[in-house]
Amino acid sequence: MKQRVCSVGLFTFVLAAFSTFAAQYQPVTDARLVNPEPENWLMYRGTYDSHGYSPLKRINTRNVKRLKPLWTYSTGLREGHQAPPIVNGGFMFITTPHNHLLAFDAASGDLIWRYIRELPEDQVQMHPTNRGVGLYGDLVFMATADCYVVALDAKTGAVVWETEVEDYAAGYYMTLASLVAGGKGMVGVSGGEFGIRGFVMALDATTGEEAWKTYTIPAPGEPGSESWPGDSWKTGGVPVWITGSFDTETGLTYWGTGNGGPWMGDTRDGDNLYATSVIALDLTTGEIRGHHQYHWNDSWDWDEVSAPLLIDFERAGRTLRGLVHPGRNGYLWFLERLDNGIGFVDAQPYVKQDVFTSIDPDTGRPTYDETKKPGTGKGALFCPSHWGGKDWPPAAFSPRTRLLYIPANDNVCAYMIGEEVSYREGREFMGTDWQNSNLVLTEEASDYIGELQAWNVDTGEKVWSRTFASHNWGPVLATAGDLVFMGGTNDRYFRAFHAKTGRLLWEQRTNSGVIGVPTTYEVNGRQYIAVLSGWGVDAAREQASLAEIGKVNPVVPQGGVLWVFGLE
Amino acid sequence: MNRREIITVAGGLALGARGAHGASPERMKPQIGDVLVHAFGDRVGSAISPADVKDDRIFAFAMASDGVIRDGSLHNQLSLLRVDEMAMSEKTRRYAAGPFLAVSAACTHTGCEVSGWQPDTHELICPCHGSRFAVLDAARVVLGPATKPLALLPIEQGDGVIRVAGKFSRRVGPEPTY
Ligand code: FES
Numbered sequence: 001m002k003q004r005v006c007s008v009g010l011f012t013f014v015l016a017a018f019s020t021f022a023a024q025y026q027p028v029t030d031a032r033l034v035n036p037e038p039e040n041w042l043m044y045r046g047t048y049d050s051h052g053y054s055p056l057k058r059i060n061t062r063n064v065k066r067l068k069p070l071w072t073y074s075t076g077l078r079e080g081h082q083a084p085p086i087v088n089g090g091f092m093f094i095t096t097p098h099n100h101l102l103a104f105d106a107a108s109g110d111l112i113w114r115y116i117r118e119l120p121e122d123q124v125q126m127h128p129t130n131r132g133v134g135l136y137g138d139l140v141f142m143a144t145a146d147c148y149v150v151a152l153d154a155k156t157g158a159v160v161w162e163t164e165v166e167d168y169a170a171g172y173y174m175t176l177a178s179l180v181a182g183g184k185g186m187v188g189v190s191g192g193e194f195g196i197r198g199f200v201m202a203l204d205a206t207t208g209e210e211a212w213k214t215y216t217i218p219a220p221g222e223p224g225s226e227s228w229p230g231d232s233w234k235t236g237g238v239p240v241w242i243t244g245s246f247d248t249e250t251g252l253t254y255w256g257t258g259n260g261g262p263w264m265g266d267t268r269d270g271d272n273l274y275a276t277s278v279i280a281l282d283l284t285t286g287e288i289r290g291h292h293q294y295h296w297n298d299s300w301d302w303d304e305v306s307a308p309l310l311i312d313f314e315r316a317g318r319t320l321r322g323l324v325h326p327g328r329n330g331y332l333w334f335l336e337r338l339d340n341g342i343g344f345v346d347a348q349p350y351v352k353q354d355v356f357t358s359i360d361p362d363t364g365r366p367t368y369d370e371t372k373k374p375g376t377g378k379g380a381l382f383c384p385s386h387w388g389g390k391d392w393p394p395a396a397f398s399p400r401t402r403l404l405y406i407p408a409n410d411n412v413c414a415y416m417i418g419e420e421v422s423y424r425e426g427r428e429f430m431g432t433d434w435q436n437s438n439l440v441l442t443e444e445a446s447d448y449i450g451e452l453q454a455w456n457v458d459t460g461e462k463v464w465s466r467t468f469a470s471h472n473w474g475p476v477l478a479t480a481g482d483l484v485f486m487g488g489t490n491d492r493y494f495r496a497f498h499a500k501t502g503r504l505l506w507e508q509r510t511n512s513g514v515i516g517v518p519t520t521y522e523v524n525g526r527q528y529i530a531v532l533s534g535w536g537v538d539a540a541r542e543q544a545s546l547a548e549i550g551k552v553n554p555v556v557p558q559g560g561v562l563w564v565f566g567l568e
Numbered sequence: 569m570n571r572r573e574i575i576t577v578a579g580g581l582a583l584g585a586r587g588a589h590g591a592s593p594e595r596m597k598p599q600i601g602d603v604l605v606h607a608f609g610d611r612v613g614s615a616i617s618p619a620d621v622k623d624d625r626i627f628a629f630a631m632a633s634d635g636v637i638r639d640g641s642l643h644n645q646l647s648l649l650r651v652d653e654m655a656m657s658e659k660t661r662r663y664a665a666g667p668f669l670a671v672s673a674a675c676t677h678t679g680c681e682v683s684g685w686q687p688d689t690h691e692l693i694c695p696c697h698g699s700r701f702a703v704l705d706a707a708r709v710v711l712g713p714a715t716k717p718l719a720l721l722p723i724e725q726g727d728g729v730i731r732v733a734g735k736f737s738r739r740v741g742p743e744p745t746y
Pocket residue numbers: 675676677678679680694695696697698699712713714
């Protein structure tokens with residue numbers, strides 16, 4: 001790991017603009033992160049429990065009809081714009097594909113500064129996107145495609161330090177927002193298609209020095225190592241590419257983990273801990289203090305990278321300190337945070353899932369229909385597709401309605417067949433025969449594919465659902481105004497729904513498809529809703545795969561625009 | 569708004585990507601006179617003889633006269649192919665050595681290694697997002713998401729080896745993003 005302290009960015013440049021309120025930047029403290037003011041949005045999901053919920057309610061079910069665009073900003077870049085606009089006291093930060101970081105006056109839309117990461121030209125950008133910043137003190141952090149964390153002065157955009165987390169040439173890259181807690185900035189690595197060995201790393205948020213590094217694949221002799229044959233642990237993937245949750249009471253961070261590599265499970269016989277799991281990491285030491293594997297020996301590319309939402313829910317008259325995760329594997333998982341690990345509560349499919357034949361009621365371990373499991377030279381048709389019931393776009397939870405809002409996809413299945421692949425450093429290591437693999441639609445796909453589902457976390461029942469002809473890649477925001485915001489469809493709409501009923505209350509057509517994480521904030525007593533519209537990455541890839549099997553969809557133009565809405 | 573945005577380039581650096589243009593000989597682009605060698609497998613590092621190139625694609629790197637192999641970047645990696653000379657377009661033939669063609673292995677979409685090869689259709693296929701390139705027609709895009717052809721490297725044969733005879737036909741890998 002290399003780490004350096006910079007006075008000016010050695011490989012960077014900054015477009016700076018005069019700012020009248022630079023002096024007013026409010027340092028981000030641990031106390032503020034634990035208890036963010038309602039008017040600010042200081043982290044990926046707003047709060048450590050990953051609810052994606054704001055207590056703001058000036059914009060609500062009664063007046064949302066009057067919501068209008070107030071200002072927009074074109075990033076000048078193509079591909080996937082997924083970052084939440086993160087707001088601290090009138091400063092807003094967004095990131096873009098190829099690691100630009102822009103700071104705005106959150107009320108007026110004036111650009112304060114722009115940082116452009118100078119990326120190596122031979123870095124493979126398999127997933128050209130970035131999912132936003134982390135904040136601490138006067139610093140703003142971005143995890144980069146060339147696998148650095150760079151810390152900038154929030155007021156000026158000057159680089160303060162940067163730390164190399166891993167070597168991009170070996171297939172490592174990063175797209176997630178840092179989880180900042182207890183003076184540490186934590187990141188995970190992507191590269192599950194390139195034969196990496198995944199990990200979460202914590203850096204000292206002030207200096208950039210490494211605090212700890214915890215691999216998601218145990219080395220020989222460590223607990224769980226028996227679940228990997230031979231040397232497969234060295235190149236077994238298990239990336240971590242979405243920001244974790246944090247339980248401030250226990251000091252445990254919760255991370256979702258991705259697929260094993262190569263994709264076909266028969267190349268790495270065994271459960272493959274801690275792939276497709278949630279892991280609990282001690283904030284201080286990085287030690288793995290618990291795990292739950294959603295499904296073993298993944299063979300479907302069902303990354304379970306979304307961190308679970310920390311929700312206390314009722315079961316049989318008891319309140320459980322819960323973890324809730326709508327899985328890419330199509331099951332909605334209810335787990336319990338225990339003193340000695342993670343317990344299983346219950347699970348049920350929320351989209352058509354034909355792989356699991358049963359779930360062990362005590363452990364939650366699924367059994368499989370082996371005919372639904374692809375392998376090397378063995379084709380299999382399975383539902384949902386490798387993009388899952390829900391991919392990375394985060395679900396949201398409203399404590400007012402007790403409903404969990406899931407951006408789902410149903411009726412898309414996949415036929416997949418594996419092929420032999422040998423490891424070469426930094427090269428693609430999927431082992432999937434794409435010539436002979438394709439998507440397959442169920443009959444109901446002509447009715448709908450995308451869906452916004454609302455589930456009561458206490459009864460475990462689905463309360464309402466909205467369906468869309470398009471596939472859905474829309475992250476969800478819930479607010480105390482009883483509104484749920486989501487885009488995600490290829491008709492370019494960004495929409496607001498009634499949180500209790502799912503009724504469509506407002507919609508705005510945008511420049512591109514909205515796959516950004518929406519946020520809300522207040523400046524000088526005025527509430528704003530902000531989101532990036534900029535179709536790309538897997539939303540575009542799925543659309544291309546649907547076109548291959550004859551599903552006609554509207555063209556979705558690329559190019560990112562930040563949209564900020566408010567009441568007239 | 570009457571505040572004027574000013575643009576400064578900190579450190580006075582010109583725009584450009586770091587990486588493949590680094591000074592080290594391993595990362596340098598293939599140079600005229602370099603010999604093509606096997607990039608991977610049992611014969612890694614040994615010179616490729618024209619007779620080695622059959623229906624299968626061979627991954628190659630260029631080796632300098634002092635023995636340094638330029639394997640420091642995916643942008644230096646080549647797909648060495650044997651195809652029907654008569655079926656090549658005029659432009660393609662300018663880069664070929666008889667039936668042999670050296671095509672950049674770096675996809676122009678987002679930079680993955682283009683590892684798929686279908687000899688019957690003469691298409692190179694990228695596994696990352698499925699782009700297909702028509703080798704006989706100067707590696708033009710047959711199917712997206714890539715929009716730009718793969719770069720061709722001019723080669724020549726003699727003394728039982730294949731040598732680099734010029735520069736890449738175009739930018740290797742994806743377009744810059746700013
Ligand atoms: S990188 Fe080759 S098709 Fe995307």
